[in-house]
Amino acid sequence: MDRAFSFFMFVHCLMIFSVNSENNINTDQSALLSLKSQISDPKNMLSSNWSTVTSVCSWIGVTCDSRRHRVIALNISDMGLTGTVPPQLGNLSFLVSLIMSRNVFYGNLPKELGNLRNLQQLSMDHNQITGVIPEEIGNLNNLKNLSMDNNQITGLFTVNLFNKSSLEYLSLRNNELSGYIPREIGNFTMLKKLYLQNNTFTGMHIVCFRCELNSNRGIKKNNNYFCPRMIGLRYKYVSKYRIFYF
Numbered sequence: 001m002d003r004a005f006s007f008f009m010f011v012h013c014l015m016i017f018s019v020n021s022e023n024n025i026n027t028d029q030s031a032l033l034s035l036k037s038q039i040s041d042p043k044n045m046l047s048s049n050w051s052t053v054t055s056v057c058s059w060i061g062v063t064c065d066s067r068r069h070r071v072i073a074l075n076i077s078d079m080g081l082t083g084t085v086p087p088q089l090g091n092l093s094f095l096v097s098l099i100m101s102r103n104v105f106y107g108n109l110p111k112e113l114g115n116l117r118n119l120q121q122l123s124m125d126h127n128q129i130t131g132v133i134p135e136e137i138g139n140l141n142n143l144k145n146l147s148m149d150n151n152q153i154t155g156l157f158t159v160n161l162f163n164k165s166s167l168e169y170l171s172l173r174n175n176e177l178s179g180y181i182p183r184e185i186g187n188f189t190m191l192k193k194l195y196l197q198n199n200t201f202t203g204m205h206i207v208c209f210r211c212e213l214n215s216n217r218g219i220k221k222n223n224n225y226f227c228p229r230m231i232g233l234r235y236k237y238v239s240k241y242r243i244f245y246f
């Protein structure tokens with residue numbers, strides 16, 4: 001092998017290495033630093049703690065996978081943070097759990113959250129999120145828990161957004177969702193709990209859940225009409241743990 005070729009291979013390996021190194025813990029770090037730089041942090045929860053002198057994995061609210069050394073959970077709930085949700089969070093590609101509850105995050109949710117393909121839990125309850133839930137949230141095939149209570153989310157409640165067989169817990173209380181509760185939601189076979197109280201749904205809409213075999217136990221009626229009648233019995237989906245609140 002001549003020297004030129006060896007040198008070529010060496011450079012090639014270096015290039016591969018640098019391409020890989022772009023998508024590593026530094027990606028996670030820069031995503032979190034973007035978040036930090038875009039929010040106000042009056043209680044100084046992050047200001048000195050999220051420092052590049054220490055590893056991202058030791059930052060408050062951050063959990064890493066020990067094997068891959070990537071950020072898998074971010075829990076910055078109840079830290080008094082104010083700001084918008086930055087699109088860079090969509091770069092946390094290994095994230096399984098994103099919890100930003102009980103802060104003052106406002107504005108629209110970035111569509112980039114739909115890039116978080118490993119995400120199982122997305123909790124942004126008790127903030128001031130406005131606008132519609134981006135369609136891209138429907139791309140999250142592993143999402144089990146979506147919790148957005150107490151925001152000012154508007155738009156129709158369409159199944160496109162939650163067309164996920166993985167969804168077990170969906171909570172959107174105290175928002176401004178409108179339109180009808182789609183019948184298709186009765187087909188979400190994994191759904192165990194659904195909370196939709198205090199939205200601005202219109203009309204007398206009847207949703208019949210296949211799983212409500214056992215009686216009306218656990219069903220509450222609020223402003224919206226709910227029909228606990230069974231249609232098209234499918235016994236395998238019957239579970240006493242399924243509770244739906246409207």
Ligand SMILES: *[C@@H]1O[C@H](CO)[C@@H](O)[C@H](O)[C@H]1NC(C)=O
Binds near residue numbers: 048051058060
């Ligand atoms: C940041 O906070 C974490 C969790 O409280 C703590 O373990 C860590 O030592 C802190 N790091 C710095 C640099 O203060």
Ligand SMILES: *[C@@H]1O[C@H](CO)[C@@H](O)[C@H](O)[C@H]1NC(C)=O
Binds near residue numbers: 076077078099
């Ligand atoms: C998130 O952090 C808050 C505050 O530290 C804690 O109370 C809560 O249990 C955490 N949630 C999860 C799912 O770890």
Ligand SMILES: *[C@@H]1O[C@H](CO)[C@@H](O)[C@H](O)[C@H]1NC(C)=O
Binds near residue numbers: 030
């Ligand atoms: C992170 O995300 C932003 C916005 O979504 C993008 O412009 C940027 O190139 C990404 N950065 C990295 C390091 O992947």
Ligand SMILES: *[C@@H]1O[C@H](CO)[C@@H](O)[C@H](O)[C@H]1NC(C)=O
Binds near residue numbers: 099101123145146147
């Ligand atoms: C889903 O998230 C909400 C808000 O963070 C939490 O209260 C609830 O216990 C979670 N549910 C499940 C089943 O993990």
Ligand SMILES: *[C@@H]1O[C@H](CO)[C@@H](O)[C@H](O)[C@H]1NC(C)=O
Binds near residue numbers: 159160163
């Ligand atoms: C919902 O998911 C099913 C099965 O994955 C797919 O065929 C259908 O097109 C999806 N509907 C929407 C509105 O995304």
Ligand SMILES: *[C@@H]1O[C@H](CO)[C@@H](O)[C@H](O)[C@H]1NC(C)=O
Binds near residue numbers: 152173
């Ligand atoms: C209903 O939701 C709105 C926000 O959409 C909130 O301001 C109001 O306090 C909620 N009402 C109740 C009874 O929880």
Ligand SMILES: *[C@@H]1O[C@H](CO)[C@@H](O)[C@H](O)[C@H]1NC(C)=O
Binds near residue numbers: 187
């Ligand atoms: C619900 O599922 C049943 C059985 O798979 C199907 O026939 C029906 O069309 C579905 N309904 C809706 C509204 O998606």
